[in-house]
Amino acid sequence: MKAFGRLYLCLLIFFLYLPIGVMIAMGFNASPYYQLPFEFSTRWWNELWQNQDLLEAGRNSVIVAVIVTLIATPIGTAGAVALHRREFPGRNFLRVMLLPPIAIPWLITGTAMLVMFYWSGVGRGFHAMLIGHVALAIPYVVLVVSTGLQTIRQDLEEAAMSLGSTPVHAFFRVTLPLLTPSIIGAALFAFAVSLDQFVISYFLATPGYTTLPVKIYSAIRKGFTPDINIISTVLLLASMALVLVYAVFSKFGAGNVRR
Structure with missing residues (x-):
């Protein structure tokens, strides 16, 4: 049974990472149509830096994700501390209401936000998209x-x-340092949720402002090109770097707890 369990786990990991490996490899294939046999080339990496539309969309996504992280992390952290440390009417109800934004499909959430923003006069635009991203990131932070x-x-x-x-002094000098790894992890969650968000960006952004997920979706509709493989590989490497940073801070925080 142990051998079967190991084999099943290896096959599962292989199945999960095989598409990622193929995507990275095809970014180095000379053929624009993924033809085989494989011919190594860095042509598409060089052409990526000439694709201003894709690079601009990537910059927009990173800028939005950073702003969302800076807003959602302190708000969510304060909310978590209040829910954990304070007794007040409706606390359990608020805890339960944190789950629906995570469980409800983003398509429904995006539609509801679009209707509400039009009804309230907020409309579409960068500000509306930012509000939507922050609203989705806060429950993860909490x-x-x-x-x-x-x-x-x-x-x-x-x-x-x-x-x-x-x-206040005891919280900032005692609790907050011990809580730092969790806050960093929550910030990474907020960043990832915003960076990966397609529905809210597609519904709430104006046509003149495009994020990377929307740009990739539009490019795939016209035809899948190796540029998409390259930018996806860059995002994958950046995500792995963030995870490594979090692992380092987590070990640092664990050392503080032991001391």
Whole structure:
């Protein structure tokens, strides 16, 4: 049974990563139509830097994702602390209401936001897209930070206050450093959710402002080109780098806990 379990796990990992490997490899294939036999070439990497539309869409996505991360992370962290540390009417209801934005299909959420923004006069545009991205990212931040708060002993703050520290000072000097790995993980979630968001960007952005997922969708409708493979590979490498950064900070935070 153990051998069968290992074989099943290996086949599952192979099935998950094979399409990614093919995508990366075809970015180095000289043929624009993915013809075989494979002929190594960096032609498409060179042409990517000449594709201003795709690069601009990538820059737009990164800018939006960074802004969303900077807004959603402190708001979600404050919300998580309030839900975890404070007793107030409706707290359990608010906790439950964090789940529907994650579970509801983004197509329905995007349609609802489009209707609401038109009804309220907000309309479409960069501001509407930013609001939509932040609204979708905050529940992820709250859930990740809340999980981190459950692993931190609250009596550490009480011990600090018994030694003369104020509640605010104790939180920033005791709890916040221990919570840093969870906050970083939540920020990465917010960044990834925004960077990968297609429906909200497609529904709420104006035609003059295109994000990378919308641009890729439009390019695929006209015909899949190796440029898409290259930009996807770049995003994959960037995502892996962010995960490695988070792993380093997580180990650093774990060391603080042990001390």
